[in-house]
Amino acid sequence: MVVVALGAWVLRALAFFHRAGPMGYPMDYDEGVYFSAASLLLRGDLPYRDFIFVHPPGALLLWAPGAALTLGLDAATAYGVTRYAAVTVGALCVFLAGRIAWRAWGPLAGCVAALAYAAHPEAALVERGTFLEPLLNILCLGFANLWLASEAPSRARRIGAGVLLGLAVSVKIPGGLWLVAALLARPWKESWRDGVMLALVAFATFVVVVGPLAALAPSEFFRDVIAFQALRPSDGEPDRWVRLHDILHERRLGEVVLALVGLGTACVRAFRPPTP
Known part of the structure:
Protein backbone atom coordinates (compact mmCIF):
# COMPACT_ATOMS: atom_id res chain seq x y z
CA MET A 1 0.00 0.00 0.00
CA VAL A 2 2.82 2.38 0.84
CA VAL A 3 4.44 1.64 -2.53
CA VAL A 4 1.21 2.51 -4.36
CA ALA A 5 0.89 5.73 -2.36
CA LEU A 6 4.47 6.69 -3.21
CA GLY A 7 3.75 5.95 -6.85
CA ALA A 8 0.68 8.19 -6.64
CA TRP A 9 2.84 10.97 -5.22
CA VAL A 10 5.25 10.68 -8.14
CA LEU A 11 2.38 10.56 -10.65
CA ARG A 12 0.95 13.80 -9.29
CA ALA A 13 4.26 15.56 -8.75
CA LEU A 14 5.59 14.55 -12.16
CA ALA A 15 3.79 17.54 -13.65
CA PHE A 16 6.10 19.82 -11.63
CA PHE A 17 9.37 18.19 -12.70
CA HIS A 18 10.54 20.72 -15.27
CA ARG A 19 12.50 23.94 -15.42
CA ALA A 20 9.68 26.18 -14.18
CA GLY A 21 8.89 23.87 -11.26
CA PRO A 22 5.40 23.68 -9.77
CA MET A 23 4.53 27.15 -11.01
CA GLY A 24 5.05 25.95 -14.57
CA TYR A 25 1.96 23.77 -14.25
CA PRO A 26 -1.23 25.62 -15.33
CA MET A 27 -3.19 27.19 -12.49
CA ASP A 28 -6.94 26.71 -12.29
CA TYR A 29 -9.10 29.69 -11.36
CA ASP A 30 -10.56 27.96 -8.29
CA GLU A 31 -7.26 27.00 -6.71
CA GLY A 32 -6.07 30.58 -7.04
CA VAL A 33 -9.22 31.78 -5.29
CA TYR A 34 -8.81 29.37 -2.37
CA PHE A 35 -5.13 30.13 -1.83
CA SER A 36 -5.71 33.88 -2.07
CA ALA A 37 -8.64 33.66 0.34
CA ALA A 38 -6.49 31.76 2.85
CA SER A 39 -3.82 34.45 2.51
CA LEU A 40 -6.39 37.19 3.09
CA LEU A 41 -7.62 35.43 6.22
CA LEU A 42 -4.09 35.39 7.63
CA ARG A 43 -3.87 39.13 7.04
CA GLY A 44 -7.05 39.84 8.98
CA ASP A 45 -9.59 39.97 6.15
CA LEU A 46 -12.48 37.71 7.04
CA PRO A 47 -14.59 35.70 4.60
CA TYR A 48 -18.21 36.80 4.20
CA ARG A 49 -17.60 40.05 6.09
CA ASP A 50 -14.75 41.40 3.96
CA PHE A 51 -14.88 39.30 0.80
CA ILE A 52 -17.22 36.83 -0.87
CA PHE A 53 -16.54 33.14 -0.31
CA VAL A 54 -19.20 30.65 -1.38
CA HIS A 55 -18.14 27.70 0.79
CA PRO A 56 -17.72 27.13 4.52
CA PRO A 57 -14.35 28.41 5.77
CA GLY A 58 -12.75 25.07 6.64
CA ALA A 59 -10.58 24.99 3.52
CA LEU A 60 -9.18 28.43 4.29
CA LEU A 61 -8.06 27.27 7.72
CA LEU A 62 -6.59 24.02 6.43
CA TRP A 63 -4.69 25.70 3.58
CA ALA A 64 -3.58 28.51 5.91
CA PRO A 65 -0.19 26.88 6.73
CA GLY A 66 0.70 27.03 3.05
CA ALA A 67 -0.61 30.56 2.74
CA ALA A 68 1.42 31.52 5.81
CA LEU A 69 4.57 30.93 3.78
CA THR A 70 3.74 34.14 1.91
CA LEU A 71 4.62 36.03 5.08
CA GLY A 72 8.27 35.10 4.61
CA LEU A 73 8.53 34.01 0.97
CA ASP A 74 7.36 35.40 -2.31
CA ALA A 75 3.89 34.27 -3.36
CA ALA A 76 5.12 32.06 -6.21
CA THR A 77 7.50 30.08 -4.00
CA ALA A 78 4.91 29.74 -1.25
CA TYR A 79 2.31 28.49 -3.68
CA GLY A 80 4.77 26.07 -5.25
CA VAL A 81 5.48 24.52 -1.85
CA THR A 82 1.74 24.31 -1.16
CA ARG A 83 1.22 22.48 -4.44
CA TYR A 84 3.63 19.81 -3.23
CA ALA A 85 1.61 19.67 0.00
CA ALA A 86 -1.51 19.01 -2.08
CA VAL A 87 0.32 16.19 -3.85
CA THR A 88 1.20 14.69 -0.47
CA VAL A 89 -2.44 14.92 0.60
CA GLY A 90 -3.37 13.00 -2.55
CA ALA A 91 -0.85 10.25 -1.78
CA LEU A 92 -2.29 9.92 1.73
CA CYS A 93 -5.77 9.61 0.22
CA VAL A 94 -4.54 6.71 -1.91
CA PHE A 95 -3.15 4.98 1.18
CA LEU A 96 -6.36 5.50 3.17
CA ALA A 97 -8.61 4.29 0.35
CA GLY A 98 -6.54 1.14 -0.01
CA ARG A 99 -6.49 0.57 3.74
CA ILE A 100 -10.28 0.66 3.96
CA ALA A 101 -10.65 -1.95 1.21
CA TRP A 102 -7.79 -4.07 2.60
CA ARG A 103 -9.43 -4.34 6.02
CA ALA A 104 -12.84 -5.09 4.52
CA TRP A 105 -11.98 -7.54 1.74
CA GLY A 106 -8.29 -8.39 1.90
CA PRO A 107 -4.98 -7.41 0.28
CA LEU A 108 -6.08 -7.77 -3.34
CA ALA A 109 -9.06 -5.47 -2.84
CA GLY A 110 -6.85 -2.98 -1.01
CA CYS A 111 -4.31 -2.87 -3.82
CA VAL A 112 -7.01 -2.53 -6.48
CA ALA A 113 -8.71 0.29 -4.57
CA ALA A 114 -5.42 2.13 -4.05
CA LEU A 115 -4.41 1.73 -7.70
CA ALA A 116 -7.83 2.84 -8.95
CA TYR A 117 -7.71 5.97 -6.82
CA ALA A 118 -4.07 6.68 -7.66
CA ALA A 119 -4.68 6.53 -11.40
CA HIS A 120 -8.07 8.24 -11.49
CA PRO A 121 -7.60 11.25 -13.81
CA GLU A 122 -9.84 13.69 -11.93
CA ALA A 123 -8.30 12.80 -8.57
CA ALA A 124 -4.77 13.23 -9.89
CA LEU A 125 -5.74 16.55 -11.45
CA VAL A 126 -7.21 18.23 -8.37
CA GLU A 127 -4.55 16.83 -6.05
CA ARG A 128 -1.95 19.09 -7.62
CA GLY A 129 -3.36 22.32 -6.22
CA THR A 130 -5.20 24.04 -3.39
CA PHE A 131 -8.66 22.81 -4.31
CA LEU A 132 -11.37 21.82 -1.86
CA GLU A 133 -11.44 18.20 -3.00
CA ALA A 161 -14.27 10.18 13.55
CA GLY A 162 -16.82 12.86 14.44
CA VAL A 163 -14.18 15.59 14.40
CA LEU A 164 -12.95 14.56 10.95
CA LEU A 165 -16.51 14.43 9.63
CA GLY A 166 -17.28 17.87 11.05
CA LEU A 167 -14.14 19.26 9.43
CA ALA A 168 -15.17 17.68 6.12
CA VAL A 169 -18.53 19.46 6.23
CA SER A 170 -16.75 22.70 7.13
CA VAL A 171 -14.80 22.34 3.88
CA LYS A 172 -17.75 21.49 1.66
CA ILE A 173 -21.38 20.99 2.70
CA PRO A 174 -21.89 17.73 0.69
CA GLY A 175 -19.39 16.12 3.06
CA GLY A 176 -22.40 15.64 5.31
CA LEU A 177 -23.54 12.82 3.03
CA TRP A 178 -20.82 10.71 4.65
CA LEU A 179 -22.78 10.91 7.91
CA VAL A 180 -25.78 9.30 6.20
CA ALA A 181 -23.54 6.60 4.73
CA ALA A 182 -21.90 6.00 8.10
CA LEU A 183 -25.21 5.53 9.88
CA LEU A 184 -26.46 3.18 7.17
CA ALA A 185 -23.23 1.17 7.15
CA ARG A 186 -23.67 0.19 10.80
CA PRO A 187 -20.19 -1.24 11.36
CA TRP A 188 -19.67 -3.40 14.44
CA LYS A 189 -23.45 -3.11 15.02
CA GLU A 190 -23.11 0.08 17.01
CA SER A 191 -25.99 1.25 19.14
CA TRP A 192 -28.07 4.28 18.29
CA ARG A 193 -26.15 6.17 20.97
CA ASP A 194 -22.95 5.78 18.95
CA GLY A 195 -24.64 7.24 15.88
CA VAL A 196 -26.02 10.15 17.90
CA MET A 197 -22.61 10.74 19.42
CA LEU A 198 -21.02 10.81 15.96
CA ALA A 199 -23.58 13.33 14.72
CA LEU A 200 -23.20 15.54 17.80
CA VAL A 201 -19.39 15.60 17.65
CA ALA A 202 -19.49 16.35 13.92
CA PHE A 203 -22.00 19.15 14.48
CA ALA A 204 -19.98 20.61 17.36
CA THR A 205 -16.83 20.59 15.24
CA PHE A 206 -18.65 22.29 12.39
CA VAL A 207 -19.96 24.98 14.76
CA VAL A 208 -16.52 25.60 16.25
CA VAL A 209 -14.95 26.03 12.80
CA VAL A 210 -17.75 27.88 11.02
CA GLY A 211 -19.61 29.59 13.86
CA PRO A 212 -17.25 32.48 14.70
CA LEU A 213 -16.87 33.65 11.10
CA ALA A 214 -20.56 33.16 10.33
CA ALA A 215 -21.54 35.08 13.49
CA LEU A 216 -19.52 38.11 12.40
CA ALA A 217 -21.49 38.40 9.17
CA PRO A 218 -24.60 36.21 9.40
CA SER A 219 -26.51 37.68 6.48
CA GLU A 220 -23.46 37.58 4.21
CA PHE A 221 -22.71 34.00 5.27
CA PHE A 222 -26.26 32.96 4.42
CA ARG A 223 -26.07 34.79 1.09
CA ASP A 224 -22.72 33.30 0.08
CA VAL A 225 -22.87 29.74 1.40
CA ILE A 226 -26.57 28.88 1.51
CA ALA A 227 -28.50 31.08 -0.92
CA PHE A 228 -25.87 31.17 -3.64
CA GLN A 229 -25.39 27.39 -3.67
CA ALA A 230 -29.14 26.73 -3.49
CA LEU A 231 -29.92 29.08 -6.38
CA ARG A 232 -26.75 28.43 -8.35
CA PRO A 233 -27.54 28.00 -12.05
CA SER A 234 -26.61 24.78 -13.78
CA ASP A 235 -23.23 24.68 -15.44
CA GLY A 236 -21.65 22.25 -17.87
CA GLU A 237 -23.81 20.05 -20.08
CA PRO A 238 -27.51 20.43 -19.11
CA ASP A 239 -28.77 17.35 -20.96
CA ARG A 240 -28.90 14.40 -18.54
CA TRP A 241 -28.30 11.73 -21.16
CA VAL A 242 -25.24 13.53 -22.47
CA ARG A 243 -23.93 13.87 -18.91
CA LEU A 244 -24.56 10.17 -18.29
CA HIS A 245 -22.72 9.31 -21.49
CA ASP A 246 -19.80 11.44 -20.33
CA ILE A 247 -19.74 9.66 -16.97
CA LEU A 248 -19.71 6.29 -18.72
CA HIS A 249 -17.19 7.41 -21.33
CA GLU A 250 -14.57 4.88 -22.36
CA ARG A 251 -11.95 6.96 -20.53
CA ARG A 252 -13.70 6.06 -17.29
CA LEU A 253 -14.77 2.54 -18.24
CA GLY A 254 -12.30 0.86 -15.88
CA GLU A 255 -13.37 2.95 -12.90
CA VAL A 256 -17.06 2.45 -13.69
CA VAL A 257 -16.69 -1.33 -13.93
CA LEU A 258 -14.70 -1.48 -10.69
CA ALA A 259 -17.25 0.72 -8.93
CA LEU A 260 -20.16 -1.45 -10.07
CA VAL A 261 -18.38 -4.67 -9.11
CA GLY A 262 -17.48 -3.21 -5.73
CA LEU A 263 -21.00 -1.95 -5.12
CA GLY A 264 -22.48 -5.29 -6.12
CA THR A 265 -20.10 -7.20 -3.87
CA ALA A 266 -20.81 -4.90 -0.94
CA CYS A 267 -24.58 -5.28 -1.41
CA VAL A 268 -24.35 -9.07 -1.61
CA ARG A 269 -22.29 -9.22 1.57
CA ALA A 270 -24.54 -6.74 3.36
CA PHE A 271 -27.73 -8.67 2.65
CA ARG A 272 -26.28 -12.17 2.96
CA PRO A 273 -27.79 -13.93 5.98
CA PRO A 274 -25.24 -14.48 8.74
CA THR A 275 -23.72 -17.92 8.94
CA PRO A 276 -24.62 -19.81 12.12
Whole structure:
Protein backbone atom coordinates (compact mmCIF):
# COMPACT_ATOMS: atom_id res chain seq x y z
CA MET A 1 0.00 0.00 0.00
CA VAL A 2 2.82 2.38 0.84
CA VAL A 3 4.44 1.64 -2.53
CA VAL A 4 1.21 2.51 -4.36
CA ALA A 5 0.89 5.73 -2.36
CA LEU A 6 4.47 6.69 -3.21
CA GLY A 7 3.75 5.95 -6.85
CA ALA A 8 0.68 8.19 -6.64
CA TRP A 9 2.84 10.97 -5.22
CA VAL A 10 5.25 10.68 -8.14
CA LEU A 11 2.38 10.56 -10.65
CA ARG A 12 0.95 13.80 -9.29
CA ALA A 13 4.26 15.56 -8.75
CA LEU A 14 5.59 14.55 -12.16
CA ALA A 15 3.79 17.54 -13.65
CA PHE A 16 6.10 19.82 -11.63
CA PHE A 17 9.37 18.19 -12.70
CA HIS A 18 10.54 20.72 -15.27
CA ARG A 19 12.50 23.94 -15.42
CA ALA A 20 9.68 26.18 -14.18
CA GLY A 21 8.89 23.87 -11.26
CA PRO A 22 5.40 23.68 -9.77
CA MET A 23 4.53 27.15 -11.01
CA GLY A 24 5.05 25.95 -14.57
CA TYR A 25 1.96 23.77 -14.25
CA PRO A 26 -1.23 25.62 -15.33
CA MET A 27 -3.19 27.19 -12.49
CA ASP A 28 -6.94 26.71 -12.29
CA TYR A 29 -9.10 29.69 -11.36
CA ASP A 30 -10.56 27.96 -8.29
CA GLU A 31 -7.26 27.00 -6.71
CA GLY A 32 -6.07 30.58 -7.04
CA VAL A 33 -9.22 31.78 -5.29
CA TYR A 34 -8.81 29.37 -2.37
CA PHE A 35 -5.13 30.13 -1.83
CA SER A 36 -5.71 33.88 -2.07
CA ALA A 37 -8.64 33.66 0.34
CA ALA A 38 -6.49 31.76 2.85
CA SER A 39 -3.82 34.45 2.51
CA LEU A 40 -6.39 37.19 3.09
CA LEU A 41 -7.62 35.43 6.22
CA LEU A 42 -4.09 35.39 7.63
CA ARG A 43 -3.87 39.13 7.04
CA GLY A 44 -7.05 39.84 8.98
CA ASP A 45 -9.59 39.97 6.15
CA LEU A 46 -12.48 37.71 7.04
CA PRO A 47 -14.59 35.70 4.60
CA TYR A 48 -18.21 36.80 4.20
CA ARG A 49 -17.60 40.05 6.09
CA ASP A 50 -14.75 41.40 3.96
CA PHE A 51 -14.88 39.30 0.80
CA ILE A 52 -17.22 36.83 -0.87
CA PHE A 53 -16.54 33.14 -0.31
CA VAL A 54 -19.20 30.65 -1.38
CA HIS A 55 -18.14 27.70 0.79
CA PRO A 56 -17.72 27.13 4.52
CA PRO A 57 -14.35 28.41 5.77
CA GLY A 58 -12.75 25.07 6.64
CA ALA A 59 -10.58 24.99 3.52
CA LEU A 60 -9.18 28.43 4.29
CA LEU A 61 -8.06 27.27 7.72
CA LEU A 62 -6.59 24.02 6.43
CA TRP A 63 -4.69 25.70 3.58
CA ALA A 64 -3.58 28.51 5.91
CA PRO A 65 -0.19 26.88 6.73
CA GLY A 66 0.70 27.03 3.05
CA ALA A 67 -0.61 30.56 2.74
CA ALA A 68 1.42 31.52 5.81
CA LEU A 69 4.57 30.93 3.78
CA THR A 70 3.74 34.14 1.91
CA LEU A 71 4.62 36.03 5.08
CA GLY A 72 8.27 35.10 4.61
CA LEU A 73 8.53 34.01 0.97
CA ASP A 74 7.36 35.40 -2.31
CA ALA A 75 3.89 34.27 -3.36
CA ALA A 76 5.12 32.06 -6.21
CA THR A 77 7.50 30.08 -4.00
CA ALA A 78 4.91 29.74 -1.25
CA TYR A 79 2.31 28.49 -3.68
CA GLY A 80 4.77 26.07 -5.25
CA VAL A 81 5.48 24.52 -1.85
CA THR A 82 1.74 24.31 -1.16
CA ARG A 83 1.22 22.48 -4.44
CA TYR A 84 3.63 19.81 -3.23
CA ALA A 85 1.61 19.67 0.00
CA ALA A 86 -1.51 19.01 -2.08
CA VAL A 87 0.32 16.19 -3.85
CA THR A 88 1.20 14.69 -0.47
CA VAL A 89 -2.44 14.92 0.60
CA GLY A 90 -3.37 13.00 -2.55
CA ALA A 91 -0.85 10.25 -1.78
CA LEU A 92 -2.29 9.92 1.73
CA CYS A 93 -5.77 9.61 0.22
CA VAL A 94 -4.54 6.71 -1.91
CA PHE A 95 -3.15 4.98 1.18
CA LEU A 96 -6.36 5.50 3.17
CA ALA A 97 -8.61 4.29 0.35
CA GLY A 98 -6.54 1.14 -0.01
CA ARG A 99 -6.49 0.57 3.74
CA ILE A 100 -10.28 0.66 3.96
CA ALA A 101 -10.65 -1.95 1.21
CA TRP A 102 -7.79 -4.07 2.60
CA ARG A 103 -9.43 -4.34 6.02
CA ALA A 104 -12.84 -5.09 4.52
CA TRP A 105 -11.98 -7.54 1.74
CA GLY A 106 -8.29 -8.39 1.90
CA PRO A 107 -4.98 -7.41 0.28
CA LEU A 108 -6.08 -7.77 -3.34
CA ALA A 109 -9.06 -5.47 -2.84
CA GLY A 110 -6.85 -2.98 -1.01
CA CYS A 111 -4.31 -2.87 -3.82
CA VAL A 112 -7.01 -2.53 -6.48
CA ALA A 113 -8.71 0.29 -4.57
CA ALA A 114 -5.42 2.13 -4.05
CA LEU A 115 -4.41 1.73 -7.70
CA ALA A 116 -7.83 2.84 -8.95
CA TYR A 117 -7.71 5.97 -6.82
CA ALA A 118 -4.07 6.68 -7.66
CA ALA A 119 -4.68 6.53 -11.40
CA HIS A 120 -8.07 8.24 -11.49
CA PRO A 121 -7.60 11.25 -13.81
CA GLU A 122 -9.84 13.69 -11.93
CA ALA A 123 -8.30 12.80 -8.57
CA ALA A 124 -4.77 13.23 -9.89
CA LEU A 125 -5.74 16.55 -11.45
CA VAL A 126 -7.21 18.23 -8.37
CA GLU A 127 -4.55 16.83 -6.05
CA ARG A 128 -1.95 19.09 -7.62
CA GLY A 129 -3.36 22.32 -6.22
CA THR A 130 -5.20 24.04 -3.39
CA PHE A 131 -8.66 22.81 -4.31
CA LEU A 132 -11.37 21.82 -1.86
CA GLU A 133 -11.44 18.20 -3.00
CA PRO A 134 -8.04 17.03 -1.66
CA LEU A 135 -9.02 18.27 1.80
CA LEU A 136 -12.52 16.85 1.57
CA ASN A 137 -11.24 13.48 0.38
CA ILE A 138 -8.58 13.02 3.04
CA LEU A 139 -10.95 14.06 5.84
CA CYS A 140 -13.70 11.71 4.65
CA LEU A 141 -11.32 8.81 4.08
CA GLY A 142 -9.74 9.40 7.48
CA PHE A 143 -13.21 9.41 9.01
CA ALA A 144 -14.09 6.15 7.23
CA ASN A 145 -10.90 4.50 8.50
CA LEU A 146 -11.89 5.29 12.07
CA TRP A 147 -15.60 4.55 11.74
CA LEU A 148 -15.35 1.35 9.69
CA ALA A 149 -13.09 -0.42 12.14
CA SER A 150 -13.29 -4.20 12.17
CA GLU A 151 -13.71 -4.12 15.93
CA ALA A 152 -15.69 -1.75 18.11
CA PRO A 153 -13.50 1.37 18.31
CA SER A 154 -12.70 3.17 21.51
CA ARG A 155 -14.49 6.31 22.60
CA ALA A 156 -11.48 8.36 21.45
CA ARG A 157 -11.70 6.89 17.95
CA ARG A 158 -15.41 7.65 17.76
CA ILE A 159 -14.78 11.24 18.78
CA GLY A 160 -11.95 11.45 16.26
CA ALA A 161 -14.27 10.18 13.55
CA GLY A 162 -16.82 12.86 14.44
CA VAL A 163 -14.18 15.59 14.40
CA LEU A 164 -12.95 14.56 10.95
CA LEU A 165 -16.51 14.43 9.63
CA GLY A 166 -17.28 17.87 11.05
CA LEU A 167 -14.14 19.26 9.43
CA ALA A 168 -15.17 17.68 6.12
CA VAL A 169 -18.53 19.46 6.23
CA SER A 170 -16.75 22.70 7.13
CA VAL A 171 -14.80 22.34 3.88
CA LYS A 172 -17.75 21.49 1.66
CA ILE A 173 -21.38 20.99 2.70
CA PRO A 174 -21.89 17.73 0.69
CA GLY A 175 -19.39 16.12 3.06
CA GLY A 176 -22.40 15.64 5.31
CA LEU A 177 -23.54 12.82 3.03
CA TRP A 178 -20.82 10.71 4.65
CA LEU A 179 -22.78 10.91 7.91
CA VAL A 180 -25.78 9.30 6.20
CA ALA A 181 -23.54 6.60 4.73
CA ALA A 182 -21.90 6.00 8.10
CA LEU A 183 -25.21 5.53 9.88
CA LEU A 184 -26.46 3.18 7.17
CA ALA A 185 -23.23 1.17 7.15
CA ARG A 186 -23.67 0.19 10.80
CA PRO A 187 -20.19 -1.24 11.36
CA TRP A 188 -19.67 -3.40 14.44
CA LYS A 189 -23.45 -3.11 15.02
CA GLU A 190 -23.11 0.08 17.01
CA SER A 191 -25.99 1.25 19.14
CA TRP A 192 -28.07 4.28 18.29
CA ARG A 193 -26.15 6.17 20.97
CA ASP A 194 -22.95 5.78 18.95
CA GLY A 195 -24.64 7.24 15.88
CA VAL A 196 -26.02 10.15 17.90
CA MET A 197 -22.61 10.74 19.42
CA LEU A 198 -21.02 10.81 15.96
CA ALA A 199 -23.58 13.33 14.72
CA LEU A 200 -23.20 15.54 17.80
CA VAL A 201 -19.39 15.60 17.65
CA ALA A 202 -19.49 16.35 13.92
CA PHE A 203 -22.00 19.15 14.48
CA ALA A 204 -19.98 20.61 17.36
CA THR A 205 -16.83 20.59 15.24
CA PHE A 206 -18.65 22.29 12.39
CA VAL A 207 -19.96 24.98 14.76
CA VAL A 208 -16.52 25.60 16.25
CA VAL A 209 -14.95 26.03 12.80
CA VAL A 210 -17.75 27.88 11.02
CA GLY A 211 -19.61 29.59 13.86
CA PRO A 212 -17.25 32.48 14.70
CA LEU A 213 -16.87 33.65 11.10
CA ALA A 214 -20.56 33.16 10.33
CA ALA A 215 -21.54 35.08 13.49
CA LEU A 216 -19.52 38.11 12.40
CA ALA A 217 -21.49 38.40 9.17
CA PRO A 218 -24.60 36.21 9.40
CA SER A 219 -26.51 37.68 6.48
CA GLU A 220 -23.46 37.58 4.21
CA PHE A 221 -22.71 34.00 5.27
CA PHE A 222 -26.26 32.96 4.42
CA ARG A 223 -26.07 34.79 1.09
CA ASP A 224 -22.72 33.30 0.08
CA VAL A 225 -22.87 29.74 1.40
CA ILE A 226 -26.57 28.88 1.51
CA ALA A 227 -28.50 31.08 -0.92
CA PHE A 228 -25.87 31.17 -3.64
CA GLN A 229 -25.39 27.39 -3.67
CA ALA A 230 -29.14 26.73 -3.49
CA LEU A 231 -29.92 29.08 -6.38
CA ARG A 232 -26.75 28.43 -8.35
CA PRO A 233 -27.54 28.00 -12.05
CA SER A 234 -26.61 24.78 -13.78
CA ASP A 235 -23.23 24.68 -15.44
CA GLY A 236 -21.65 22.25 -17.87
CA GLU A 237 -23.81 20.05 -20.08
CA PRO A 238 -27.51 20.43 -19.11
CA ASP A 239 -28.77 17.35 -20.96
CA ARG A 240 -28.90 14.40 -18.54
CA TRP A 241 -28.30 11.73 -21.16
CA VAL A 242 -25.24 13.53 -22.47
CA ARG A 243 -23.93 13.87 -18.91
CA LEU A 244 -24.56 10.17 -18.29
CA HIS A 245 -22.72 9.31 -21.49
CA ASP A 246 -19.80 11.44 -20.33
CA ILE A 247 -19.74 9.66 -16.97
CA LEU A 248 -19.71 6.29 -18.72
CA HIS A 249 -17.19 7.41 -21.33
CA GLU A 250 -14.57 4.88 -22.36
CA ARG A 251 -11.95 6.96 -20.53
CA ARG A 252 -13.70 6.06 -17.29
CA LEU A 253 -14.77 2.54 -18.24
CA GLY A 254 -12.30 0.86 -15.88
CA GLU A 255 -13.37 2.95 -12.90
CA VAL A 256 -17.06 2.45 -13.69
CA VAL A 257 -16.69 -1.33 -13.93
CA LEU A 258 -14.70 -1.48 -10.69
CA ALA A 259 -17.25 0.72 -8.93
CA LEU A 260 -20.16 -1.45 -10.07
CA VAL A 261 -18.38 -4.67 -9.11
CA GLY A 262 -17.48 -3.21 -5.73
CA LEU A 263 -21.00 -1.95 -5.12
CA GLY A 264 -22.48 -5.29 -6.12
CA THR A 265 -20.10 -7.20 -3.87
CA ALA A 266 -20.81 -4.90 -0.94
CA CYS A 267 -24.58 -5.28 -1.41
CA VAL A 268 -24.35 -9.07 -1.61
CA ARG A 269 -22.29 -9.22 1.57
CA ALA A 270 -24.54 -6.74 3.36
CA PHE A 271 -27.73 -8.67 2.65
CA ARG A 272 -26.28 -12.17 2.96
CA PRO A 273 -27.79 -13.93 5.98
CA PRO A 274 -25.24 -14.48 8.74
CA THR A 275 -23.72 -17.92 8.94
CA PRO A 276 -24.62 -19.81 12.12
